[in-house]
Amino acid sequence: MIKCNVTIHGVISRIASMHTGKNDxxxxxxxxxxxxxxxxxxxxxxxxxxVLQECNSNELARYTSGSRVELKGSLTFRKxxxxxxxxxxADSVDLSPENHQDGIAGSMEFKGTIGKQVDEKTDKxxxxxxxFSAFSTEKDGETFEYTWVRFIRFSPExxxxxxxxxxxxxxxILEISVxxxxxxxxxxxxxxxxxxxxxx
Numbered sequence: 001m002i003k004c005n006v007t008i009h010g011v012i013s014r015i016a017s018m019h020t021g022k023n024d025x026x027x028x029x030x031x032x033x034x035x036x037x038x039x040x041x042x043x044x045x046x047x048x049x050x051v052l053q054e055c056n057s058n059e060l061a062r063y064t065s066g067s068r069v070e071l072k073g074s075l076t077f078r079k080x081x082x083x084x085x086x087x088x089x090a091d092s093v094d095l096s097p098e099n100h101q102d103g104i105a106g107s108m109e110f111k112g113t114i115g116k117q118v119d120e121k122t123d124k125x126x127x128x129x130x131x132f133s134a135f136s137t138e139k140d141g142e143t144f145e146y147t148w149v150r151f152i153r154f155s156p157e158x159x160x161x162x163x164x165x166x167x168x169x170x171x172x173i174l175e176i177s178v179x180x181x182x183x184x185x186x187x188x189x190x191x192x193x194x195x196x197x198x199x200x
Contacts, residue, residue, distance in 0.1 A: 045183070167195040
């Protein structure tokens with residue numbers, strides 16, 4: 001499970017349309033293009049965020065393609081083979097934002113399994129920190145999809161459950177970047193605990 005509470009700044013890239021969901025609630029659906037910074041020297045990569053917002057058809061005309069927006073709400077990710085999708089439920093949409101710089105910033109909650117290693121590091125000032133990757137599993141029909149996140153934890157602590165194949169529940173700061181034209185998910189750890197699946 002990966003869920004993020006974020007603020008998104010971008011440009012409407014797909015014309016808004018109306019949909020009716022459960023309990024006959026009306027939703028507006030549209031796309032937002034966001035330029036994500038690259039870590040390997042290139043300027044950025046444009047990603048498409050699929051947005052859903054509960055509102056009525058009277059507001060549809062305001063969502064015009066090319067308009068800059070600020071969105072606040074819940075971001076989730078879906079992976080299908082080599083394709084990576086951003087799905088966003090908007091709690092609020094500002095169609096006249098003061099910020100004109102693209103970005104996705106906020107918090108992440110993660111439940112999943114640690115990968116092959118947990119590295120203990122020390123920075124130039126002698127402070128200890130941990131680096132490790134972990135994956136969240138999603139079932140798609142008869143197959144499983146794995147979404148990896150790279151974590152960094154600035155702390156000398158190293159709990160016994162922080163080992164390869166350990167189950168973890170993490171809350172922290174979301175970091176999204178691009179490397180070799182691929183989306184990378186990262187998180188700066190603020191809280192970590194052992195995850196028991198039976199709790200869900």
